Amino acid sequence: MTSLHxxxxxxxxxxxxxxxxxxxxxxxxxxxxxxxxxLAEARGWARRGFAAVVQDVRGRFASPGEWHPYENEAADGAVTARWIRRQPWSDGRYVAVGASYAAHCALVLALEAPGEAAVRPDAVIAAVPALGAAETAREPSGVERLLARAGWWAAHGDRHDSDEGALEQALAADPGLLTHLPLTGLPKRLGRILPSWAGLWRQRERGRLVSRAADADVPLLVVGGHHDHFTEDTLALWRAWGGPSARLLLGPWGHGLLTMPGSDAGPAHRMVLGELYARWAHRALAGDLTPGRHGAQALGDADLWLPAGTEGEPRTQRVRLLHGSRFTADPDRPVRSDDLTVPTGGVPDRCLLVTPPLLRPLDAVGPVRIRLRATSDTPSADWAARLVALTPEGIAEQLAVGVLRREEPAASELTLGLGRLTRRLRAGTRLRLEIAGHHFPAHARNPHTGDDPITADRLLASRREVDPTSVTLTLHVLPFRPTSTDPAKEILR
Incomplete structure (x- = not known):
């Protein structure tokens, strides 16, 4: 293997x-x-017959210039693509590859690169794709993803290098860091100069890359995890892709994929992704992939794989109220995203409902949704719903979360999407549904004043009331016992 600089x-x-x-x-x-x-990844590609070109983006590590996330990648990538195709060792074909932010770099080459068609890749591999600034910063409802963005900006924002543990260390020294008001002042309390932090929250244009995916003209392999915060974006990209073929691999993993297996991952969910990527790339470049959308999704806690696109039938789960049909959403004492314990005394801070124990195993495959009638007494209110599995052994495990922002205090019908489940739930499991006003620190606290949560400097408590008879929990359930498919065959077909 030869290395060039x-x-x-x-x-x-x-x-x-x-x-x-x-x-x-x-x-x-x-x-x-x-x-x-x-380096190890590049050497793996080289062993499999590819010239692996790895580049620091502008303003990062050994590359000069100013670092402006999501701004220069299409133009800089286009220049690099032209350079690759001029090299004597290049046969003129290349695959754009990346994970997380690097997946964004790969996708913009296929969908937004300026200039002639020659800069576009011949195929794209995008893992846990961070599609853009707005998608990473906010939920589709507009609610701010505070913890993930604060962690990323503390580690990588406005600097040439990275400090992966910066936020964790800062929180250890200052546990109240993320409660700082206004949130635009967070960098000062963190002890960092982060001029791009405030600008991040002005980014609201979601869906740009997904909307352009319909015009794609190259094959796509998109890889994600059920426990990744970009799962919905991963699925949306696969569904929208207009190229000759699109493949999806969705496992029981977090943002680090195989390095972050969920508790529902089994032996069948361990894969050698590098080998699969290379085999897919060879077939994509040779035009040997079957047209259309195919792939595989893991069924957690069942140690098997289902064809991508498999979805159960909608089934409403009966829930009964435990307590808290009237509760107070107090941003000074928010329901925490990192704590599954439920307070048993004092003024309720959430509405708590539960299903009866499951009489038999249930394969939940598809979106989770709740509907309810509820009121708040403040001009703005977030409604956070969390679905938790209570195992027969008494262990609580989070399954799904959804957050919705509403701006009217009057009584209203609410529908909250809680993302997707692809999970086998054991007999005897009960499902606990929590309806609250906050999900902090994963999401910023709504101050309930009507002010922007990022710039607000005062907080109000919000009185809430939920009609427990109106609450419906809908899962999508497979009506049959599934058999496992081979994920490699689905990806390479």
Whole structure:
């Protein structure tokens, strides 16, 4: 294997070439997380016959310039793509590859790169795709994803290098850090200069890349995890992709994929993703993939795989009220996203409902939704719903969460989507449904004043009332006992 160092677009770039005289197809990985960390990955691609090109994006690590997340990737990627195709070791074909922010870099080359068609990749592999600033910062309802964005900005924002543990260390020293008001002042309390932090929250244009995906003209392999915060974006991209083929692999994993298995992951869910990526890339470049959308999704706690797109039939689960049909959503004492214990005394801070124990195993595959009638007495209110599994052994495990923002205090009908489940629930399991006004620190606290939660500097308590007879919990349940498919065959078909 040969390693070359270059600076297309003035950016630090390494090219790792396979043995032999070539020419070779290439893979391009553009990353803000230090190209040196991709050395093993690049060598793996080279062993499988690809010239692996790894580049630090503008303003990060060894690349000069100013770091402006999501702003320069299409233009800088286009320059690099042209450079690859001019090299004597290139056969003219390349695959854009990336995970998280690097997946964004890969996707904009296929969907937004300026100039001639020659800059576009011949195929795209996008893992846990961070589609854009607005998608990463907010839920579709507009509610702010505070903890994830604060962690990312503390680690990577407005600096050339990274400090992965910056927020964790800051919270250990200052546990009240994320309660700071206004949230625009958070960098000062953190002890960092982060001029781009306030601008992040002005980004509200969601769905740009997904809307352009319909015009894609190359194959896509998109990989995600059921426990990743970008699961819905991953699915939306796969469904919208207009290229000749689209493949989806969705496992019981978090944002780190196989390095972050969920508690529902089994032996069948352990895969060698690098080998699968390379085999798919070879078939994509050769035009050997069956047209259309295919793939596989893991069924958690069942140790098997289902074809992508499998979905159960809607089934309403009976719930009964435990307590809290009237509760107070107090932003000074918010319901916490990192604590599944439920207070038993004092003024209720949430409405708590529960299902009877399941009489038999239930395979929940598809979206989770609740409907209810509820009121608040403040000009703005967030409604957070959390679904928790209570196992026969007494263990509580979070299954799904949804957050909705409403701006009218009058009585209203509410529908909350809680994302998707692909999970086998054991007989004897009860489902606990919590309806609250906050889900902090995962999401910013609604101050209940009508002010922007990012710039607000005062908080009000909000009195809530839920009509427990109106609450319906709908899961999508498979009407049959499924058999397992082979995820590799589904991806490579």
């Amino acid at each position: 270059a600076t297309p677009a003035g950016l630090a770039t390494d090219a790792h070439l396979p043995e032999g005289s070539g020419p070779f197809p290439a893979v391009l990985i553009r990353t803000p997380y230090d190209r040196v960390r991709h």
